[in-house]
Amino acid sequence: MPRRDDLRKILLIGSGPIIIGQACEFDYSGTQGAKALAAEGYEVILVNSNPATIMTDPELAYRTYVEPLDVPTLTAILEQERPDAILPTLGGQTALNLALALDAAGVLARLGIELIGASPAAIRKAEDRALFKAAMERIGLTCPRSGHVKSVEEARALAETSGPWGAPLGYPVIVRPSFTLGGTGGGIAFRPEELEAKVRWAIEQSPTHETLIEESVLGWKEFELEVIRDKADNFIVVCSIENIDPMGVHTGDSITCAPSMTLTDREYQKLRNAARAVMTEIGVETGGSNVQFAVNPEDGRFVVIEMNPRVSRSSALASKATGYPIAKIAAKLAVGYRLDELTNDITGTSAAFEPTIDYVVVKWPRFAFEKFPGADRRLGPQMKSVGEVMSIGRTFAEALQKAARSLETGRDGLESLLGKVDYRQLGSDPNQARDMLMDAPREPSVPVEMPPPSHEDLVAALEKIVGVPVADRLFYVADAVRLGIPLESLYEATRIDRWFLSQIDRIVRFERTLAEVAKEKGALDERTLRDAKRLGFSDRSIARLIGRTEDEVRALRMTLGVRAVFGRVDTCAAEFVAKTPYLYSTYERESEAAPSGRRKVIILGGGPNRIGQGIEFDYCCVHAAFALRDLGFETIMVNCNPETVSTDYDTSDRLYFEPLTFEDVLSICDEERKDGELVGVVVQYGGQTPLKLSVPLARAGVPILGTPADAIDRAEDRGRFDALLTKLGLKRPRAAVASSVEEAIEAARSIGYPVLVRPSYVLGGRAMMICHEEKELEAYTHAAVEAAREAGTHTILVDEFLKDAIEVDVDALGDGREVVIGGVMQHIEEAGIHSGDSSCVLPPHSLPLEVVASIEEQSRQLALELGVIGLMNVQFAVKGGTIYVLEVNPRASRTVPFVSKATGRPLAKIAAQVMAGKTLAELGITDGVMPQHVAVKESVFPFAKFPGVDTQLGPEMRSTGEVMGIAPTFAHAFGKALRASGMQLPNTGCAFISVKNDDKPAACVIARRLRALGFTILATSGTAQALARARIPATPINKVNEGSPHVVDAMKAGQVSLVVNTTVGARSIRDSYPIRRNALLANVPYFTTMAAAMAAVDVLEASAHDARASYRVRSLQEWNPST
């Protein structure tokens, strides 16, 4: 059954913005799919609302639509393009749901479009929990007992009195809302009193307002099988994955390893047989799926937890873990091929086999709780991590420690937190222990001076803590081992399999060996050092354990000849010769790296996704690889993020799946320098991660490509930056540097409030805050000093805050002589909202032309003065006609992909060519592009995942992803962007307005315009009075603290369809918290800045004028015809 010739045009649906539970793994799968289908000669039509993706690069598809992922938009695209088929299995839950909706709406039938990869019936059977359970029972497999409920009462009956199976489920019970992504809204009710809140939350989160109440298999072992089936019923398991955290923690939040470690063959084959039966029964005819199982460690009984009839985060992991490209194969199977007709690229043998690996892979999730004070940090059925790393080692211990240092959370391995974490306090932390849904976070308790904890205190605290799954639990477990808590007690407390505990024990015991040997012999011998490296200890860890420096350990290693070698990921455990250089470091005898004699460039990736450093940087790295390959360089990628396109083995010529630490990167440079010429390392594309390595690498003699490391320092160092601006005659807000609370207060006094405070050298506005008064500043500065220390610096910056200023972002290209502006973006929200969180418009929609021209000129001067070779981003603020320079970053910025998609000019690609020595003139880039359309970027937030967290925007970045709206006018573009971000603006209804005093004039304008659109207005007393004075009719309503009936009552009754709420001061923010939280819960559009609210009214007016305009679609190829 070869390629289907009856298909000509195939539409691929992407997964939309990066959100928790759906990240760049779907850019990876979509990109692979698009490439595979195009290579087969199909016309690929691509739809995704996320501009920061490789898949939406215009070269990758015949037509690329960056449009909202909703039924009306897709319908318009389908009508315009008339594809023969849709492949919905590579775009996550979003694509699958959208395909089902299109089918249900009759669009597919009407237009005669086929769903390939998975049929609607198969998708429904897999996704609908009741259908799925029935299907499993038909084939003799067991699922946990469960029932669907639509109310708390029904849930209580199932849990406590009786179920269809006779007996109640008993506590704990798992609450799993139907049809939500990444387990959103799910939870565990351990006790009767927890049930109501959990069920209520789940029902609210579910689009069908129902939830499953499920028997708990907490503490069972959890496994996933990544499987592929073709039309001829050929079936293979690509990879088994074992969760180190047992059942109870979402698999996306679990530390996992591949292959499974604790199953005998008999147990494993039972799961394999079951997975095969599941695939056949569900009817996935072509493609990759994943099946999850829970296995009782006491007797081996297993239950099926769920299956996904599509590629997933786990299949991306499985592809990277084995070298088997699941998405590519799935795409080819979907167009008719059989597995045995396809080839394994790595070995040249058949694709119809099961990969086997001779190393261990560990995936470790990365969390961002520090961004969400008040969030429940406990892990459960709802995913909370924002990214992940993968590591490869020849032993589990090696892989585990490599993963720990890949995370970039300041850990060099499975190191001790004793002395860093106050376990005694952690054990009694009110936020740690509380169970919150709707309550505002509790005030952190004031630290009390306590005597240092005794050994007994620590043991008692840790015994309690390790039972609760949290982000750092494995570190806590290791500390428990260090304190001598027996492994068997730890097993009872954690249910982490004894084998994993034995490996942690082994690492901990070797720490002691290292210290002892160093003490006895004065230095480490070759064998001890080699053993340490084989257990994954980094030079820094070893240095700390033996009281030396990293450089000393490295020097000793070189002297003793203990050097990293590189193994190949080859899908076959060396049975066949691997043709692809996909490499990992380890400590064995012989390196398989085989560096070439070519001129080569190493590109350092961005590491794990986190807030502030996400897919945008991976996009840039991939472009660097493509551009430099085109110029004839050998491209070498280094990264540790398994979700990404950059870690696809065919993105660059060579791939090193390695932690982005100085030690690991230098080992790679050493290896690559054995042959050929290492022209340089690209550090400016992967965000802060590689940038931090630029100075140490340069010092170690590694050539850095593009902008010199010193320029980075000149832009970051406050004193040098001031001198630079003074030299150029540019303005900046008044500012000062402080290294203590006292200095900060002193500085703020001289600058005048409000001030913006932040640690230097951090990305994403970490610990950044606007302080309106001294009390606030004092309370806050402690945290800022702490965050600064984490980032490895001691200074915090205190800036004048330009209230109500308009912020502007500029991305520019420089070659050292010429500078070309890539794009000027005006932020919609006023100054004070982190640039990564605010929406922005290209070209600026309300700035005078001469201001834009001046901003461009200032950017040019800055780039020339800094000697930028490559990319640069500048942030400006415009207030009262004056332009202030806020920040300059001589590196790729978060907005590079957006600008590239909006203008059609691939900035990252051009900059890479410039770094490699081309001039802008040679590349024909002489002037900026001025698009005739408008593009708006809107941010997407994970608030729904974090009950108890305020949704108010501020200077600390909290968005996880972005979408783009593109249209002929600002209003329509913004409307599209809002829709793409998930916000459905109402046409009419009741708008609730409650604003701070400064915003009251603007509130009057908004209210008047809303009234004209047919809205009624509800307002709190102060705002209502202001409206009354302006003769705008409004119904006053109580604030929450004024008593019922108040605004939240009205919201809960469904009477509010739009919320405009601005606040100032801690008290007012706290008081209005329930309004924002309820708006989020009820999916009511809400605006916390006047500028955004005003822009939203523009959208409402525009769509009232022409309702169809914002559903008109055009491809990027048409918007930017020159590209």
Next chain:
Amino acid sequence: MSGERAYLCLADGTTFEGVAWGAPGIATGEVVFTTGMTGYQEVLTDPSYCGQIVTMTAPQIGNTGINRDDDESTTGAPHVAGFLVRDLSPVAANFRASETLDAYLARHGIVALAGIDTRLLTRTLRDRGSQNGAIGKASPEELIRRAREAPSMEGLDLAQRVTPKEPYVWTEGSGAFGTKVPGAHAANKHVVCVDLGIKRNILRSLVDVGCRVTVVPAKTTAAEILDLAPDGVFVSNGPGDPAAVSYAIDTVRGLVGKKPLFGICLGHQILALAMGGRTYKLKFGHRGINQPVKDLDTGRIEITTQNHGFAVDLASLEGKARTTHVHLNDGTSEGLDLPGLSAFSVQYHPEAAAGPHDALYLFERFVRRMEEAARS
């Protein structure tokens, strides 16, 4: 784990350093690798590995210890000559485990090494071919000498070392923790198994499909087997060079056409030899549980368990037997059928153990062949 330094030396002089565990002493044999990530207990006890020093390419071995159910030898004893792993588990973490791997090998006198760069070893064997080696706590010079003295696998009849002395009846099925051949079975056919080193799961699978099983020693003649009045005869897997088991080839020649016949692995090679085909030694064999085999009749792919160093020369079968299965990667012979003579065989292991259960249906096919023969 003793932690004492020990070596693996190949006959070509290549030396690997490791740490000794298991039993003390020196072991020699043909060094081979197997790529299965699960099933080390099955590997250790598979009689086909007799005389071989086996390397697991999967690095973490011993994690689930040793249990009482998963032995593949009918005696319960391991058959490998030696065992090489990258990393040995300090614990036996499984509810079925009765002892650690280390204790088990020590108890059975099997020499083992850990800490070996098994990937480099595998690449060495892949590139240069399987060869003899010696392992233990001796000097590399000593071990190289021992490796060179060890007999070559070619021409070696190892079936004699693993076959039973006397015939016996087998009644055990797959049991509580095994996977049964799917479907309902009430065949009640009498099968005589020629045991050249038979794996226990073959016997269990035959019982599962409803067979009464009599196991006979390797040198049992065709006449002796016919005297047992079987409905069908099974020729088992086993170690060594198929060409060296001439007595079994004669036996099979005497049975073909008289009784339905089913052969696995060595049994496949023997059937081919009995029909006038040839066998040859592969460079490094097929050993693993991920080997893709294509069923030429249905076009379907089976992921199979394999463990063989010799193969049937496909060309030599032309006009003598129908090829039913081939290896998807190298096109080597994986199955043959003699339709008129009611005999068939496969090179791979449908009984799995360890490995996927994709091909369990072959045991049913054997029963159907016996039923057809009874009818005609």
